[in-house]
Each structure stands twice: as structure tokens, then as C-alpha cells.
Amino acid sequence: MSAREDILNRIGAALRDAPAVPDIPRNYRRVSAMTAEQRLEQLVDRLVDYKASVFVVPAAEAAGKLAELLAGTASVVVPHGLPQEWLSALPPAGTDDAGSPAVAVDSPQRRLTVAELDAVDAVVTAAAVAVSETGTIMLDGSPSQGRRIISLVPDRHVCVLRAADIVEVLPEAVARLEATAPQTWISGPSATSDIELERVEGVHGPRTLDVLILQ
Amino acid sequence: MSGTFLGMPALPAYGHGNLNATEPFPKAAHRELGNAQLRANLGHATHTIRDKRLKVVAELPDWEDMRDSGSAIKNATMAQLPALLEQFEANFTARGGTIHWARDAQEANEIVTSLVRATGETEVVKVKSMATQEIGLNEYLEDQGIAAFETDLAELIVQLDHDKPSHILVPAIHKNRSQIREIFLREMEDVDPALTDEPARLAEAARRHLRKKFLTAKVAVSGANFGLADTGTLTVVESEGNGRMCLTLPDTLITVMGIEKLLPSWSDLEVFMQLLPRSSTGERMNPYTSLWTGVTPGDGPQNVHLVLLDNGRTAALADEMGRTALNCIRCSACMNVCPVYERTGGHAYGSTYPGPIGAILSPLMTGIKSEKNNSLPYASSLCGACFDACPVKINIPEILVHLRGEDVDSRRATIKVPTQMDLMMKGAEWAFSDGAHLGLLEKGLPLGRLAAGRDKVIKKLPGLAGKWTRSRDLPAPPGQSFRQWWARDHKAPDGVVPGTGTTNGTGTGSPTESEGGQA
Amino acid sequence: MKIALFATCIVDAMYPRTARATVAILERLGHEVVFPPGQACCGQMHVNSGYFKEALPVVANHVRAFDTDDYDVAVAPSGSCVASVKHQHELVARRCGDAALEARAAVVGAKTYELSQLLTDVLGVTDAARQLGSHFPHKVTYHPSCHGMRLLKLGDRQLKLLASVAGIELVELPEADQCCGFGGTFSLKNADVSGAMLEDKAANICGTGAELCTGGDASCLMHIGGGLSRQGSKVGTLHFAEILASTLDNPVPVAGDVQLAGGRR
Numbered sequence: 001m002s003a004r005e006d007i008l009n010r011i012g013a014a015l016r017d018a019p020a021v022p023d024i025p026r027n028y029r030r031v032s033a034m035t036a037e038q039r040l041e042q043l044v045d046r047l048v049d050y051k052a053s054v055f056v057v058p059a060a061e062a063a064g065k066l067a068e069l070l071a072g073t074a075s076v077v078v079p080h081g082l083p084q085e086w087l088s089a090l091p092p093a094g095t096d097d098a099g100s101p102a103v104a105v106d107s108p109q110r111r112l113t114v115a116e117l118d119a120v121d122a123v124v125t126a127a128a129v130a131v132s133e134t135g136t137i138m139l140d141g142s143p144s145q146g147r148r149i150i151s152l153v154p155d156r157h158v159c160v161l162r163a164a165d166i167v168e169v170l171p172e173a174v175a176r177l178e179a180t181a182p183q184t185w186i187s188g189p190s191a192t193s194d195i196e197l198e199r200v201e202g203v204h205g206p207r208t209l210d211v212l213i214l215q
Numbered sequence: 216m217s218g219t220f221l222g223m224p225a226l227p228a229y230g231h232g233n234l235n236a237t238e239p240f241p242k243a244a245h246r247e248l249g250n251a252q253l254r255a256n257l258g259h260a261t262h263t264i265r266d267k268r269l270k271v272v273a274e275l276p277d278w279e280d281m282r283d284s285g286s287a288i289k290n291a292t293m294a295q296l297p298a299l300l301e302q303f304e305a306n307f308t309a310r311g312g313t314i315h316w317a318r319d320a321q322e323a324n325e326i327v328t329s330l331v332r333a334t335g336e337t338e339v340v341k342v343k344s345m346a347t348q349e350i351g352l353n354e355y356l357e358d359q360g361i362a363a364f365e366t367d368l369a370e371l372i373v374q375l376d377h378d379k380p381s382h383i384l385v386p387a388i389h390k391n392r393s394q395i396r397e398i399f400l401r402e403m404e405d406v407d408p409a410l411t412d413e414p415a416r417l418a419e420a421a422r423r424h425l426r427k428k429f430l431t432a433k434v435a436v437s438g439a440n441f442g443l444a445d446t447g448t449l450t451v452v453e454s455e456g457n458g459r460m461c462l463t464l465p466d467t468l469i470t471v472m473g474i475e476k477l478l479p480s481w482s483d484l485e486v487f488m489q490l491l492p493r494s495s496t497g498e499r500m501n502p503y504t505s506l507w508t509g510v511t512p513g514d515g516p517q518n519v520h521l522v523l524l525d526n527g528r529t530a531a532l533a534d535e536m537g538r539t540a541l542n543c544i545r546c547s548a549c550m551n552v553c554p555v556y557e558r559t560g561g562h563a564y565g566s567t568y569p570g571p572i573g574a575i576l577s578p579l580m581t582g583i584k585s586e587k588n589n590s591l592p593y594a595s596s597l598c599g600a601c602f603d604a605c606p607v608k609i610n611i612p613e614i615l616v617h618l619r620g621e622d623v624d625s626r627r628a629t630i631k632v633p634t635q636m637d638l639m640m641k642g643a644e645w646a647f648s649d650g651a652h653l654g655l656l657e658k659g660l661p662l663g664r665l666a667a668g669r670d671k672v673i674k675k676l677p678g679l680a681g682k683w684t685r686s687r688d689l690p691a692p693p694g695q696s697f698r699q700w701w702a703r704d705h706k707a708p709d710g711v712v713p714g715t716g717t718t719n720g721t722g723t724g725s726p727t728e729s730e731g732g733q734a
Numbered sequence: 735m736k737i738a739l740f741a742t743c744i745v746d747a748m749y750p751r752t753a754r755a756t757v758a759i760l761e762r763l764g765h766e767v768v769f770p771p772g773q774a775c776c777g778q779m780h781v782n783s784g785y786f787k788e789a790l791p792v793v794a795n796h797v798r799a800f801d802t803d804d805y806d807v808a809v810a811p812s813g814s815c816v817a818s819v820k821h822q823h824e825l826v827a828r829r830c831g832d833a834a835l836e837a838r839a840a841v842v843g844a845k846t847y848e849l850s851q852l853l854t855d856v857l858g859v860t861d862a863a864r865q866l867g868s869h870f871p872h873k874v875t876y877h878p879s880c881h882g883m884r885l886l887k888l889g890d891r892q893l894k895l896l897a898s899v900a901g902i903e904l905v906e907l908p909e910a911d912q913c914c915g916f917g918g919t920f921s922l923k924n925a926d927v928s929g930a931m932l933e934d935k936a937a938n939i940c941g942t943g944a945e946l947c948t949g950g951d952a953s954c955l956m957h958i959g960g961g962l963s964r965q966g967s968k969v970g971t972l973h974f975a976e977i978l979a980s981t982l983d984n985p986v987p988v989a990g991d992v993q994l995a996g997g998r999r
């Protein structure tokens with residue numbers, strides 16, 4: 001008998017008393033009771049609590065703010081589907097403008113190697129959705145967010161989030177995500193509580209998380 | 216049961232591996248209690264985490280609703296486990312993942328070894344996983360010439376110190392910062408000799424130490440927090456990014472997951488990803504959660520395996536009174552609030568699973584007669600703090616009592632000479648099964664009073680009761696029992712006016728006139 | 735109201751004053767108290783030690799003693815024993831396959847109350863000084879026993895009653911919700927861990943500067959008092975029923991001839 005058959009048989013025998021399948025109560029909050037304003041405020045509060053830096057600007061100022069945030073950064077990687085206009089205030093690639101970063105684009109045609117990513121200072125991605133109550137930003141691997149590896153290896157992650165994509169509670173975000181997409185849920189920079197259960201930020205994942213919220 | 220004939224599984228099929236107390240709990244506890252440093256470390260850590268958990272749980276108006284949902288979802292999972300496993304398998308496989316089934320620890324270790332061998336590699340990086348701890352995978356791989364590197368900070372500390380984990384969430388909870396610094400200085404080849412004991416500096420040292428390992432690793436081994444049946448999705452919940460490194464960078468990913476870790480549906484994650492972080496680290500959300508479904512072309516490992524592990528889980532499932540122990544999501548809230556764990560630490564339990572949940576899960580998975588696991592269900596004062604803290608409402612005290620019953624029954628069946636405890640219980644059965652019997656015994660109270668002497672306290676008792684008087688006095692018994700007083704002296708009240716002090720003094724006013732007070 | 739007193743074995747044999755105080759309180763409120771003579775013990779010690787077979791006759795005896803229409807409600811001055819009556823008796827009967835006993839146990843359990851529950855929820859006592867004449871001019875700290883707190887969800891019922899006693903000075907006990915380490919036979923089977931828990935509880939109590947520690951369970955108070963006494967502490971223990979029963983004219987003495995646990999040198 002295969003292990004599979006054996007285990008399934010064991011389970012069948014263990015459940016010989018045929019326990020009832022209970023109805024699942026779902027009385028927890030599944031939709032937001034907050035205004036968009038309140039959600040934004042709550043998200044900022046949570047992210048700051050996690051020691052992320054948060055910047056809220058009108059959507060029209062996205063490119064300018066990004067250029068400001070990336071000034072002094074030597075190199076940046078972006079996913080191929082990142083909205084072009086967000087990078088429009090950066091000097092075009094090839095110009096040797098001191099203080100503006102070299103931008104590498106990670107795409108299905110040209111995937112950066114681990115070593116290349118390790119040499120990059122920062123990554124800029126979009127986000128799929130964010131949960132204000134828990135301060136969580138979800139990436140789902142779509143072209144504006146890229147492969148999981150690009151938002152992991154560089155030491156600084158600049159994440160651009162549209163205010164319209166902020167929900168209050170986790171069930172709202174889960175409903176918007178595609179389960180089978182490769183996902184990373186991010187709540188602040190990497191951290192550990194392994195030493196005396198005190199939280200300290202900055203371990204293996206990006207040690208700096210900047211969140212740019214576009215209104 | 217001896218159902219070895221064809222087609223019928225031999226039940227219960229108990230688990231093996233690191234699931235046993237190897238010495239009786241009281242003996243191990245006695246040793247650990249003597250370690251003042253350990254007690255100080257544990258006291259500090261458990262109190263820190265308790266306060267954090269209470270704070271974030273109090274934030275949610277629907278915490279109890281979520282616990283009700285979590286509990287029901289897990290009960291529903293267990294009731295439909297075969298169908299959900301098959302559904303999960305179909306979905307995970309359809310997306311390019313490969314599923315393996317392991318009856319026990321040995322089989323799981325063999326499967327992982329052969330998968331690593333097939334890659335030609337001799338090193339693996341590991342994400343913290345209780346399942347691989349349970350089956351002793353690292354030791355097995357080492358015997359096979361494969362080096363396993365733990366990457367979670369606490370696991371790294373334990374591995375570098377050649378120690379054993381003592382907590383399921385924070386395996387190095389028994390070490391304080393200066394001890395961790397010493398371990399790093401002693402065991403990390405590339406460490407900065409000026410390393411301080413500041414947690415941020417220690418975390419940075421771990422980052423430097425493991426960075427190259429992550430970037431060059433070809434094979435990773437992980438556990439999983441949840442498997443979602445209706446989509447075939449796996450989940451790893453973590454903080455440091457070591458999980459993301461292992462789950463994303465290598466070509467080959469081998470995950471070992473207990474069969475009970477399933478949830479029926481993707482949307483059930485909305486409940487458990489609220490329950491788990493708040494219960495375990497006391498955070499609103501853990502820094503990183505990774506989700507993958509089989510293989511994603513061009514993103515992450517392309518050679519993806521899952522080992523579904525029984526190793527005694529079906530034995531636990533077969534116990535109708537104990538099966539809800541399988542609902543455990545390994546948050547560790549129960550051990551963080553447990554007054555026994557707080558004082559003994561995790562090593563006293565022997566098993567990979569310490570604390571209140573370990574005291575039920577270990578004997579359920581191995582059978583009550585395995586090694587010294589029959590001592591684990593007694594490692595509790597039944598105070599109930601664990602039940603209150605459990606995010607999926609496992610009634611741990613009730614299962615502890617059930618397993619004590621299993622232990623008593625199993626010893627009854629094999630041991631012919633009754634223990635002192637057996638005799639005491641037998642005697643108490645007679646005394647307490649009839650008011651007249653108790654009344655008769657109470658006639659002897661003055662004798663106890665005599666024994667107590669002028670100090671009216673008993674400082675030393677013989678036999679089993681001597682364990683009481685090791686650190687406590689016993690008051691002298693009263694001159695007469697309540698029963699005797701009621702029969703002889705109690706008179707019906709005659710209209711006492713409350714608070715006016717005009718009691719008639721004949722039995723209703725004051726309970727204090729004769730001796731025998733609270734002691 | 736006709737109220738059946740379940741004294742509990744430990745109070746009956748070791749702390750009769752607690753039961754007498756309970757009677758006094760209820761009679762002062764104008765109720766009739768009866769004492770079903772067949773009663774002995776709730777059986778919790780057997781159950782919690784895994785001796786289900788031996789527990790069955792004990793549970794059956796309790797149900798036999800209290801399964802009558804001769805009273806309106808039953809009361810016990812113990813959260814732990816009431817929790818056993820309410821939660822364990824059916825379980826024992828079911829485990830031993832006695833369906834008839836299970837059904838009767840449920841009936842008895844439903845009409846059994848812990849003392850503070852009865853006083854607060856049924857008898858409407860909100861002001862012990864006014865309604866019971868309670869007077870107790872002492873500095874007191876309070877330990878909420880685990881089973882009352884967690885199994886019966888008594889909340890602050892006992893504490894509120896105590897706070898309404900005239901003259902009392904209540905001081906908060908740090909880490910009050912931590913178990914004292916008694917746990918029945920746990921204190922014998924795991925005497926070292928139990929002792930370590932007791933040590934911390936005793937230290938917290940002594941740190942309050944209270945003259946005594948009160949609570950709702952004689953067994954926990956015996957444990958705590960026994961530890962305090964062994965350490966040579968002068969702090970005693972006293973069941974809250976006795977504090978409620980204490981009046982200006984008939985005060986419960988805290989030192990002197992009447993002994994309090996741990997209060998003896």
C-alpha cells in the first residue's frame with residue numbers, strides 16, 4: 001500500500017465516529033466602517049509604528065517625490081510593469097548626472113541575477129492592496145510589482161501605493177487578491193523579536209521600507 | 216488494536232522522533248528550576264510577550280468572533296480531512312508542485328534526503344519549521360552527509376550553541392542577550408570581535424553571517440503555517456526575511472507540512488492571519504508572509520515539493536476527546552501565559568512541542584505509554600490560562616484531564632501494586648461517596664488537632680503528603696466540622712436586621728465564636 | 735428563597751467557619767438555608783487526577799444529594815467546586831457511560847451557584863455594608879482563584895462585594911490573575927513547580943502590605959496560607975464569605991485566639 005493510501009485510510013479510520021462538519025460563524029468584521037481618509041490615517045500610523053517611512057502626496061507629484069527620495073541612491077531596480085510616469089522625473093538612463101540613480105529594469109526578457117540584485121541599492125515597486133488596520137502591504141507579482149526576489153534582495157524598498165487601494169480590514173484585501181499569485185505581504189521592514197522578545201528592525205529582508213502613498 | 220489484515224490500517228499509528236519526554240517531567244522540572252538565570256530570562260520574556268499580546272488583542276472588537284470562526288474552521292477541516300487533502304493535492308500538483316506522503320518521521324527524512332540528493336547539492340538552507348524539528352531532519356541529513364543551515368535568528372542561536380529549542384516561536388527564549396553575544400563570538404567565524412549585546416547589533420551579525428549562504432543556496436527546506444485546500448496554496452509566516460530568502464532564491468524548495476495544517480478555503484486565511492500574529496508575537500501583523508501555489512514560472516523555485524506528514528497525527532485524530540489538539544496553529548500563546556512553562560522552560564518537556572499544547576499533543580501523537588510522556592499531562596495546575604489565550608479555543612485543561620485518565624487506566628491495566636496515589640484516591644472515593652462516611656471521618660478531627668500541637672500548624676506529614684509540607688504548613692483541623700455544628704448548634708434565624716448589630720447571637724450572627732477558622 | 739448549601743468537603747472538614755459565614759449571610763438576607771445531609775465532595779480531586787472510575791460514585795453521591803425539588807437554588811463558597819459541579823459532572827457520567835446520571839447532573843449543575851454569583855446575580859446584593867451590615871476594618875488584598883475567574887467567569891463580583899464592606903481597605907495584588915500553584919494533586923505530583931509558583935504569589939501578597947489575603951476558594955487559601963506560614967509571614971488568609979459576615983458587633987478577629995492561616999508564628 002502506498003503511503004498516500006495508508007495515511008488516507010488511517011484518517012478514515014480515525015474519523016470512524018463521523019464527526020459533524022460545523023457551520024462556520026463569520027461574525028467578524030468583513031467590510032470597512034471607515035472613510036478613505038480614516039483608512040489612510042490608520043495605515044500611516046501603523047506603518048510608522050513598524051518604523052517604515054511614509055510619504056503622502058497627490059498622484060500628480062509621484063514622479064517628483066520619487067526623484068527626491070532616490071536622490072543620492074546609486075542604483076535602483078524596477079519591475080518592467082512599473083508605471084513609466086513615476087520615473088519620469090529621474091534623469092534618463094545614460095546621462096551621467098551626479099546624484100541620480102542608474103535604473104535597471106527586471107523583465108521576463110532580462111531577469112537580473114542574484115549578484116546583480118545584491119549590488120543594487122534600492123527597489124521601487126507598486127503594490128496590489130494595503131490593509132490599514134494591520135499596516136500590511138500586499139504584493140502579488142503582477143508586472144508593476146515584479147518577481148518576489150527584486151523586492152527582497154536590495155536593502156531598501158520604496159513601495160508606491162495608490163490611496164484607492166487601501167482597505168481597512170484583512171478580509172477586504174483577501175477578497176481582492178488572487179490566491180494562486182505568488183504573494184508577499186509586507187508589514188514594515190524586516191524585524192526580529194528573537195532576542196528577549198523585544199522587536200528590533202533590520203534583519204535579512206530590506207532594512208529600510210519607504211512607502212509613498214498617492215492620493 | 217491489531218488490525219494488520221489487508222485493507223485495514225493498524226490504528227493508532229503512533230508518531231516517532233522528537234516527541235518524547237525522556238525523563239519524568241517533575242524530575243526535569245526540578246533541574247530546570249534550579250537554573251536561576253533561565254528563570255530570570257523566561258520570566259522577562261514571557262511577561263514581555265504577554266503584555267504585547269493583551270494589548271493587540273484588546274484592539275480588536277471582534278476578537279472573540281474570530282476565535283469562534285477559527286475554532287469552527289479547524290473542526291470542519293478535521294471532519295473532512297481526507298477530501299481536503301485530496302483537493303489540496305490536486306491543486307498544488309496542477310500548478311507544477313510535487314506531493315509526497317510520509318507515514319512517519321523516518322519516511323519523511325528519507326524523502327527529503329532523496330530530493331536533496333537528486334539536486335546534487337550537499338547543503339540546504341532552512342526556514343524555522345516545527346515539523347522538521349519533530350522528525351529530527353537536521354540530524355538525519357547530517358548523517359547522510361548533507362549540511363542543514365538554520366536561518367531564523369533564534370534557530371541559528373540554538374544551532375550555533377549546539378543546544379535544543381525550548382519554545383516553538385522563539386527557540387532561544389531561554390537565552391538572554393549577553394549569552395547570545397557570547398555564542399556569536401565563540402561560534403561565528405566571521406564575527407566582529409567588538410560585537411555588543413545590543414539586539415540590533417546581534418541581528419546585524421546574523422545578517423552578515425547568513426547573507427552569502429542565502430545568495431548562493433540551491434536548495435531550501437521549509438515548513439508551512441497553512442495549506443489552503445481550494446487553491447493548493449502554501450503559506451509561511453515570518454519576520455526576518457530569512458523565510459523569503461529561502462522561499463524565493465533557491466532552485467529547489469522542499470516543504471514539510473503536517474496533514475492537519477490545511478484550511479478548507481483561501482478566504483479562511485482572513486481569519487487565521489489575524490489570529491496568528493496577534494497571538495504569537497503580539498503584533499498586528501508579522502513583517503512578512505509568503506504565499507505560493509506550486510511553481511510560478513520565472514519567479515522563485517522551479518522545483519517545488521511538499522511532504523505531507525502523518526507521524527502520529529492520525530493517532531491524535533482517532534482520540535475523540537483529544538483530537539482538537541490538532542487544531543493548534545503553533546502560535547505559542549499557551550506557553551507564554553503558562554505559569555508552569557514560565558518557571559521550567561521548554562526543555563523540561565523533552566518533546567519538540569513544549570508547554571500546555573505540548574503536554575497534550577506529544578502524548579496524543581505518541582500514545583500515553585511512550586517513554587515518559589505519561590508525565591506530561593500532569594505538568595499543569597489546570598489554571599486555564601492556556602484555554603483563554605488559545606486563538607482556536609483548544610480546551611487544553613479538559614484534554615489534560617482526559618489524558619490523565621488515559622494514563623491512570625493504562626497503569627491500572629498493567630501495574631498490580633497500587634501506588635500511594637492510587638490508595639489515596641481509593642480511600643477518598645469511600646470518604647466522598649457518602650455524606651455519612653465523611654461525617655464519620657470528621658469525628659477524628661480532634662486527633663489532627665492534637666497532632667498539630669500548640670502551634671496549631673502541621674509542619675511535616677509522612678509519605679506522599681510530605682510533598683505538601685516540603686514548602687507549606689497545614690493548619691490544625693477545627694474542633695468540629697461544619698456538619699457537626701449544623702446538626703448540634705445551628706438554630707433557625709429569628710428576624711435579624713442587617714447591619715444594625717441586633718443579632719440574637721445564637722448562631723446566625725457570627726461565624727466566629729468558636730475555633731476552626733479559615734487557615 | 736430556600737437555598738441548599740453545598741459546604742464542599744474541604745470547608746466542611748477544615749474550614750467550617752466559611753460555611754457558617756455563608757449561612758449567616760444568607761439568613762441575614764432573610765432566606766432559608768438547608769443542608770442536604772448526604773453531600774460530601776464534588777469529586778474534582780479524582781477527576782483532575784485522572785481517576786474517573788473512582789470519581790463516578792462521588793459524582794453520583796452529589797447528584798443524589800442535590801437532585802431534589804426541596805430547594806430553589808444551591809450555593810457553595812467555592813468557584814472551583816461549583817465549576818466542577820457545572821462542568822465536570824456531566825463529563826464524568828458521559829465518560830463512564832451513565833446517561834441517566836448525565837441528565838440529572840445537568841439539572842443539578844444548572845441550579846448551583848458560587849456564592850458571589852448568587853449574591854450578585856440572584857439576591858441583588860450590591861452594598862454589603864448596607865444590606866449585610868458587613869464591617870471589616872482591615873487592610874486586605876484579594877486573589878481571584880483560577881476556576882472562578884476562568885471557568886465561571888466571575889469577573890469582579892467578589893471584589894465588588896468586598897469593596898462595599900464598611901471599613902475595609904482593599905489593596906491591589908500584583909499579578910493577581912496568576913495561579914497560586916495549588917492545582918489539587920498538582921501540588922504533590924509537581925511539588926517543586928507548585929512551590930515555585932507559591933513563592934511568587936506569597937511574595938506578591940507580602941509586597942502589598944496587607945494584613946491578609948482573601949479569596950473565594952478555601953483550597954487555594956489553604957495553599958497560600960500554608961506557604962505564608964512556612965515562610966514565617968504574619969499575613970493570613972480569609973475567605974471572603976467571612977469578611978462579608980463580619981459585623982461591627984460580631985467582628986471576625988484577625989489576630990488573637992482565632993487562627994488564620996499563616997497568621998501563626
